[in-house]
Amino acid sequence: MGHDYFQLTNKVCVVTGAASGIGLATANLLAEVGSKVVLLDINEESGKKAADDLNKQGFSAQFIKCDVTKSEDCQSVHQQLEEEYGKVDVLFNNAGIIRRKNVVDLEEHDWDLVVDVSLKGVYLLSKYLIPLMAANGGGSIINTGSGWGLKGGDQAAAYCAAKAGVVNLTKAMAIDHGPQNIRVNCICPGDTDTPLLRDEAKQLNLQEDAFLTSSGADRPLARIGTPRDIANGVLFLASELASWVTGTELVVDGGGLA
Numbered sequence: 001m002g003h004d005y006f007q008l009t010n011k012v013c014v015v016t017g018a019a020s021g022i023g024l025a026t027a028n029l030l031a032e033v034g035s036k037v038v039l040l041d042i043n044e045e046s047g048k049k050a051a052d053d054l055n056k057q058g059f060s061a062q063f064i065k066c067d068v069t070k071s072e073d074c075q076s077v078h079q080q081l082e083e084e085y086g087k088v089d090v091l092f093n094n095a096g097i098i099r100r101k102n103v104v105d106l107e108e109h110d111w112d113l114v115v116d117v118s119l120k121g122v123y124l125l126s127k128y129l130i131p132l133m134a135a136n137g138g139g140s141i142i143n144t145g146s147g148w149g150l151k152g153g154d155q156a157a158a159y160c161a162a163k164a165g166v167v168n169l170t171k172a173m174a175i176d177h178g179p180q181n182i183r184v185n186c187i188c189p190g191d192t193d194t195p196l197l198r199d200e201a202k203q204l205n206l207q208e209d210a211f212l213t214s215s216g217a218d219r220p221l222a223r224i225g226t227p228r229d230i231a232n233g234v235l236f237l238a239s240e241l242a243s244w245v246t247g248t249e250l251v252v253d254g255g256g257l258a
């Protein structure tokens with residue numbers, strides 16, 4: 001198959017949570033296939049460095065500080081994109097955080113934070129960017145769910161709730177915006193080696209290496225994922241190869257859910 005099917009030359013691709021892990025790997029991959037990548041994150045230092053690294057390699061990247069839980073930040077991103085590019089082709093709503101607690105132990109502010117970043121953030125940025133996408137003929141939105149948006153998991157009540165919300169919000173958005181030629185899909189990663197996963201070991205008071213090994217062990221492919229494994233799935237959903245794919249979830253988890 002020709003490599004060109006995955007080219008996104010001059011497409012404007014927006015990635016949230018782009019300073020680390022899955023978002024960073026995806027921003028890098030989207031830049032490599034020719035798009036103009038806009039990296040959004042609350043972590044200004046790492047986000048700027050990621051964009052600088054890409055520009056030094058001759059790719060096109062820009063960092064904008066954006067807290068996806070803040071309406072004013074999302075509105076400001078819309079204004080900047082409209083002025084600088086006049087369009088947005090791909091939106092990867094990926095920012096997310098996890099708190100490994102059950103409902104009894106979870107503090108209310110942590111519930112709010114997890115749901116606000118992982119679920120409300122998808123709503124907010126989409127609210128402000130969909131009109132720009134629609135005005136330019138459509139595009140592709142990919143939301144980051146999780147295996148734990150499709151099944152339950154232990155000690156992660158708010159996260160499971162938020163991610164299940166993302167899965168069904170994806171379907172609702174696909175129905176509403178299909179007529180504007182906007183495809184909306186969800187990527188559901190299994191355990192992937194990122195700072196978020198390593199932090200879970202800390203939250204659970206487990207030894208990091210043992211936690212990572214056990215997270216990979218019971219999967220058919222017997223390893224945890226790399227951020228690039230997930231980025232590859234996002235690229236498929238962003239590309240024209242997925243031209244009739246909308247309202248669904250792509251599970252990328254080494255067979256864990258199987």
Ligand SMILES: NC(=O)c1ccc[n+]([C@@H]2O[C@H](COP(=O)([O-])OP(=O)(O)OC[C@H]3O[C@@H](n4cnc5c(N)ncnc54)[C@H](O)[C@@H]3O)[C@@H](O)[C@H]2O)c1
Nearest residue numbers: 017019020021022041042067068095096146191192194196
């Ligand atoms: N790593 C895994 O095993 C795994 C599995 C399933 C799903 N996910 C999901 O993948 C996504 C990316 O996670 P990751 O593992 O790469 O984590 P990560 O911690 O490496 O990266 C998350 C990024 O999101 C940013 N962020 C946090 N709050 C934000 C906010 N309010 N606004 C903007 N940016 C914000 C962080 O600064 C960070 O750069 C998350 O939605 C996560 O829930 C991860």
